[in-house]
Amino acid sequence: MKHYARHLQTQIEGSRLWSTLFQTPHLTTLALFTPLIITAFVVGWNHTPSAWPNNIDPSVFMKRAGMMADTGQLITDGQVSPPLRYLPLAAIYWVLDPTPAVAGHLASLHAAVFSFVILPAAIYIFASTVYTRRVGAATIVGFILLRSLGFQSFGYYLGSWQYDIFAPFLFLGFAAAHNAITRDSKKWAVAAGVCTGMLGLGEFALTTVTVVIVSLAYFVNRDIDLLAVTGVTGVLFTPPLFMLPSKANNHVSIYLEKRIVPDGFSKWALSGMMRTPRDMAVFTGLILLAATAFVTATWLSDSRITEFSLGFYAVFWLTGNLTATWYHLGIVQKFGPFVLIAASVAVLSRQIDTSRRLPTLSRPQAALFWGFLMVAGTLLLVNSVPGYIGVNPMSGTLI
Helix, strand or coil: CHHHHHHHHHHHHHHHHHHHCCCCHHHHHHHHHHHHHHHHHHHHHCCCHHHCCCCCHHHHHHHHHHHHHHHCCCCCCCCCCCCCCCHHHHHHHHHHCCCHHHHHHHHHHHHHHHHHHHHHHHHHHHHHHHCCHHHHHHHHHHHHHHHHCCCCCCCCCCCCHHHHHHHHHHHHHHHHHHHHHHHCCHHHHHHHHHHHHHHHCCCHHHHHHHHHHHHHHHHHCCCHHHHHHHHHHHHCCCHHHHHCCCHHHHHHHHHHHHHCCCCCHHHHHHCCCCCCHHHHHHHHHHHHHHHHHHHHCCCCCCCHHHHHHHHHHHHHHHHHHHHCCHHHHHHHCCCHHHHHHHHHHHHHHHHHHCCCCCCCCCHHHHHHHHHHHHHHHHHHHHHHHHHHCCCCCCCCCCC
16 A cells, blocks of 8 residues: 555656656646747748748749639639638638738748648647647647758749648647547548548648548548548538639649659659658657657557557658659658657657656746747747748758
8 A cells, every 4th residue: 555655646646747847738838839920920931932932832822822812703713723722811811902012021921820830720629629728739749850950842842832822731630530539520520521622722741641531531430421421521521622624634744753753763863851860850750759668668559640640651761762752752741750759759648657757847947938938949940940941951951
């Protein structure tokens, strides 16, 4: 009995440091997202589409959004991209009616807000839903560190804005599907279908990933009814796709051939993910984090979504590097590292909760910690991110 009492006391004491850091959730949220918000506005406003000379996507965003704002049409003449891709920027143009010079800054700003604010918010919701709020907070710390190292070139850094704009629907869809499975809830299955449907109207590759992972999670868990609900709900969003001109099919076919078919082993160096010492260091750090978590504590399966996300990430990261299918690597890097961080932190937090005595923090000390993190994160991001904008992906300087 005394042994059990001592064990219980060490559990309580060991978790105090970890828990007291998160005893003020509003302060935690402020400390984590203030650097991201400041970065979005400072970096976003100080760039225009001309900052991405090697990518026509930013200019296309401006052109299509302007046409949508002027005509009020969801699909403009000659459009071959998904219907909702340019809608957020078009709405901004319609409301503000900016001059051409200001329109360029607004285009960059809107993409930066999605990349540095809305996307991490969705990641936080996913990690908090599957695990806890403190795991969600730790995942955002990881997001800040990775972004400050130039991680995730697909998206704002390279001008492929659509990936950051619509990736939030992937994480929200994962969170909804997780709730549907764990709660046996058709309402959450509908929510997962809505997220998948919205994603499908903006970005096809991420939609494919989401559909595969969510479907496998439902199927393995024998939730065929939930799979049907999510599937039917998602299909209801497809009619706008049939409004696209016929040449959109040719556009998709060409890009499938260019991006999905392997480039061959001889072009491995151009895979775009593992070319520099820093690239190797970042990936090694992720693997060590996961390995430490799984070695120091027994792996507990919290979510089918997590299992299949990590499995999908591992398979496509390996095959993508071996066959130099850089597009595969870019797509799985949109979600894999953050699911990996969340799962690893969740396991480590269980170990911390049962560890030996650790010091505790008072509320002022916790506030000081988060205040320092807020200032340090802001300085780190604002000073590092501009150096990655518009860099040629084949130059070997970006992950």
